[in-house]
Amino acid sequence: MSSAGKSAVILVSGGLDSATVLAIARDAGFTLYALSINYGQRHVWELNAAKRVSEAAGVTRHLILPLDLRAIGGSALTSETPVPKHASADQIEEGIPVTYVPARNTLFLSLALGWAETLGAFDIFLGVNAVDYSGYPDCRPEFIDAFQNLAQLATKAGVEGRGEWRIHTPLIDLTKAEIIRRGTELGVDYSLTCSCYDPDSNGIPCGACDSCLLRKKGFHDAGLADPLRYAKQA
Amino acid sequence: MSSAGKSAVILVSGGLDSATVLAIARDAGFTLYALSINYGQRHVWELNAAKRVSEAAGVTRHLILPLDLRAIGGSALTSETPVPKHASADQIEEGIPVTYVPARNTLFLSLALGWAETLGAFDIFLGVNAVDYSGYPDCRPEFIDAFQNLAQLATKAGVEGRGEWRIHTPLIDLTKAEIIRRGTELGVDYSLTCSCYDPDSNGIPCGACDSCLLRKKGFHDAGLADPLRYAKQA
Numbered sequence: 001m002s003s004a005g006k007s008a009v010i011l012v013s014g015g016l017d018s019a020t021v022l023a024i025a026r027d028a029g030f031t032l033y034a035l036s037i038n039y040g041q042r043h044v045w046e047l048n049a050a051k052r053v054s055e056a057a058g059v060t061r062h063l064i065l066p067l068d069l070r071a072i073g074g075s076a077l078t079s080e081t082p083v084p085k086h087a088s089a090d091q092i093e094e095g096i097p098v099t100y101v102p103a104r105n106t107l108f109l110s111l112a113l114g115w116a117e118t119l120g121a122f123d124i125f126l127g128v129n130a131v132d133y134s135g136y137p138d139c140r141p142e143f144i145d146a147f148q149n150l151a152q153l154a155t156k157a158g159v160e161g162r163g164e165w166r167i168h169t170p171l172i173d174l175t176k177a178e179i180i181r182r183g184t185e186l187g188v189d190y191s192l193t194c195s196c197y198d199p200d201s202n203g204i205p206c207g208a209c210d211s212c213l214l215r216k217k218g219f220h221d222a223g224l225a226d227p228l229r230y231a232k233q234a
Numbered sequence: 235m236s237s238a239g240k241s242a243v244i245l246v247s248g249g250l251d252s253a254t255v256l257a258i259a260r261d262a263g264f265t266l267y268a269l270s271i272n273y274g275q276r277h278v279w280e281l282n283a284a285k286r287v288s289e290a291a292g293v294t295r296h297l298i299l300p301l302d303l304r305a306i307g308g309s310a311l312t313s314e315t316p317v318p319k320h321a322s323a324d325q326i327e328e329g330i331p332v333t334y335v336p337a338r339n340t341l342f343l344s345l346a347l348g349w350a351e352t353l354g355a356f357d358i359f360l361g362v363n364a365v366d367y368s369g370y371p372d373c374r375p376e377f378i379d380a381f382q383n384l385a386q387l388a389t390k391a392g393v394e395g396r397g398e399w400r401i402h403t404p405l406i407d408l409t410k411a412e413i414i415r416r417g418t419e420l421g422v423d424y425s426l427t428c429s430c431y432d433p434d435s436n437g438i439p440c441g442a443c444d445s446c447l448l449r450k451k452g453f454h455d456a457g458l459a460d461p462l463r464y465a466k467q468a
Contacts, residue, residue: 063305065301065306066300067301068300069348072352102347102389103344103345106347106384106385110341113336114303114306114336114338115306115336117336118306137387138387138389146384150340150381153372153374154337154339154340155336155337155372156336
């Protein structure tokens with residue numbers, strides 16, 4: 001990929017996936033603009049991890065936009081609905097879980113689109129994954145294709161033909177173990193990341209939510225040690 | 235249209251167009267949920283108008299979401315770039331103007347989508363117009379179609395087949411004069427609305443920005459009196 005000198009906006013949550021995506025975009029030669037959304041999620045640990053991860057990747061700028069989705073509600077991550085816990089990854093329920101945030105990736109990609117257009121960039125990176133994913137509709141390839149099509153129609157830069165929008169999802173076909181192996185090759189320090197939906201008051205990950213379980217299984221399957229310590233090692 | 239009892243989210247800016255859309259959605263029998271975005275536009279007059287217009291339409295709820303787009307910039311409406319002024323509507327430049335806000339309608343529709351999904355609604359109304367429009371790419375029918383397609387793929391409600399998303403744009407093929415005539419038939423009080431991009435410190439519309447000029451021309455062509463007083467009557 002010849003991307004030297006081109007700018008890209010990378011959505012960075014502070015989790016394992018987006019830390020890997022940052023490393024992939026850097027490896028491809030992009031100048032990195034990291035975007036994190038403070039959407040009223042239950043914990044600030046995620047945003048602190050996003051700062052650490054962005055700094056470690058050497059981004060040109062890290063923009064944290066406030067957008068309080070608690071006014072909209074509808075999710076265990078933005079309301080008082082409890083986050084489900086399980087003993088192991090094979091006990092995670094099928095279907096779309098209560099941690100689904102209505103229209104979240106549509107919103108986040110829209111914010112990335114607006115910032116990218118202002119920067120003169122046409123490349124957006126998002127760490128969605130359709131293999132070991134958590135059942136979210138807006139993590140599927142057909143959603144990403146539809147958004148890429150929309151971007152071309154929605155923007156001045158697209159309509160004036162100054163470039164082709166591209167939504168990069170380099171993890172979409174990888175298992176969690178493959179993501180961790182790829183990131184490890186690229187030197188990602190996973191001790192800086194935070195994947196938990198429900199960490200304790202000291203930021204210690206619970207070890208039992210869907211996100212912790214999928215992460216732990218990923219490290220196990222990759223044959224690598226997870227540098228995080230969990231409240232529940234299970 | 236048999237919409238009695240169905241809920242709809244209507245994006246309300248406080249301008250002439252969205253006031254008319256509210257009246258059309260009410261006339262169709264929808265229960266009305268008005269959504270306004272406080273995106274750091276230069277004046278609070280627009281949001282005050284949105285409140286007046288929503289109250290007059292008898293909405294069930296009016297939600298004002300803060301989303302400060304000044305952090306992204308890129309527009310005369312969210313930065314210090316001057317708003318262009320002209321003597322009459324036929325002097326408005328062709329092409330996409332500096333008042334274009336990157337990805338604005340994509341963002342606003344995404345927020346409406348998230349709120350609608352939480353409410354169990356599938357209908358969103360937006361007052362875009364492709365005839366006397368101001369050259370914005372995200373006011374065109376092909377953009378609206380692409381967003382409607384995206385909504386079905388992006389949401390839990392869409393993927394689970396609980397309904398068909400519909401983005402209603404009842405003004406899209408109307409001239410400004412036709413919009414004003416339709417609203418007048420439906421009893422819209424246009425004295426409550428605010429269309430100006432650059433009102434003075436007392437909220438008096440300038441009378442010379444693209445938005446004021448198109449509004450004045452619309453009332454003139456409709457053979458109706460504009461209830462607003464302008465700083466510059468031109």
